[in-house]
Amino acid sequence: MNLFDISIPHMSRSAGQVLVWLDRAQAHADARKFDVSVLLTARLAPDQWHFTRQVQQIVATPLRLASLLRGQAPPDIAEIEPSVAAIRAAVQSTRERLAPLRSSEFADAAERVIPLPFMPGKGLAAPDFVQQFALPNFYFHAVTAYSILRHHGVEVGKPDFIAPLSFRDL
Template sequence: MSISMYRLTVPMFQRGLNSLKTYLDKAEAYAKEKNIDPAILVTARLAPDMLPLSGQYQRASDTAKFALARLTATDAPKFEDNEATFDDLRERLAKTEAYLAGFSAQALEGTEARQITLPGKSGIVLPGGEYIATFALPNFYFHVATAHAILRNQGAPIGKRDYLG
């Protein structure tokens, strides 16, 4: 049995975005309970050379929308990458979810063979199925897991069940 490109992308990205929404709810409640300025959590990093929490949300959103755009040879919506609050991040997730919801299974039929050039300067070209399996999904989940780790590092009460959805 093979997995369709739709099932390999849209529901997977939606699930990760739902985890990110749960993190925001729990982080916001934690900030209120502990009297922490929410900006501290939104700008928190695991290491000085890593993106802050807001950047993890931005990259997860970008990975999901650009993966589908590349597979379907369409343009993804552009977002400013200026989110500075929990509500800003929620809005970005909502816009990403709305974009993902616009894709049908039929729109992704045959995209496993479409040649996708990896972003950046590498010039590497992969078939769509390999691009999703070896680049887009690992990249997406890296940013979801890093958002998780940032909030755990800051003391927010999130756990594995929140990650798994």
Template sequence: MSISIYRLTVPMFQRGLASLKTYLDKAEAYAKEKNIDPAILVSAWLAPDMLPLAGQYQRASDSAKFTLARLTATDAPKFEDNETTIEQLRERLAKTEAYLATFSAQALEGAESRQITLPGKSGIVLQGDEYITTFALPNFYFHVATAHAILRNQGAPIGKRDYLG
């Protein structure tokens, strides 16, 4: 039995974005309860050489939208990467969700065999299905999990169930 490229991408990204929205709700409530400036959480990071929480949200959003754009040979919307508040991160997630909602299963038919060049300077080319399973989904979930870890590290009450949706 095969699984469609649509089912491997759009619902998976939607689920991860839903987890990220839950994190924002819980982070906002935590900041209010503990009288913490929410900007501290948005700018928090795990290590100096890693992106802060806002960067994790930006990269998760980019991973979802650029994956679908590459698989359909279309252009993804461009976002500024300038979010500094919880509300701005919510807005970015909403824009990403709206973009994902424009894709149908038919739009992704044949994408499993499309040749995708990995971003960056590597020049590595993967077939669409391999691109999804070895790069796009792991990259997306890395940023979702890192956002989770940053907020946990800051004391926010999020757990595995929030990650799993």
């Protein structure tokens, strides 16, 4: 299994769960008769990013990682407007951009050293970057976005976070 196989498909699948969360958030706001933007701009703590900014990281991380692992400059990711339509569009766009990628495009990725923009002059070997930074960072933002909604009473549960499983008959 290469670095693509352990990261990008899983990130894409998890990003897709944001669409489920949005549906639940909208239904929650509608049932209680308040504007859903209250949830989209909610945060867990005053110094943390709000829900939409967390989602921005959920959609940016796999796109950036896919570029870095292939030795390409990471794309600029536009800030997402805090609206259901804008978040939905960003998630769908990211998943569409990731869908055509294939494991074979990442065959030499493990040999790369990924520079760390927040630590000039430092980098991580690509396997370490994926396992020690990209995946934990992605899931940090996913858990935080999910938790913001949960904290504000949106009925989301573990299956809504984990995503559909690929069950097989025994």
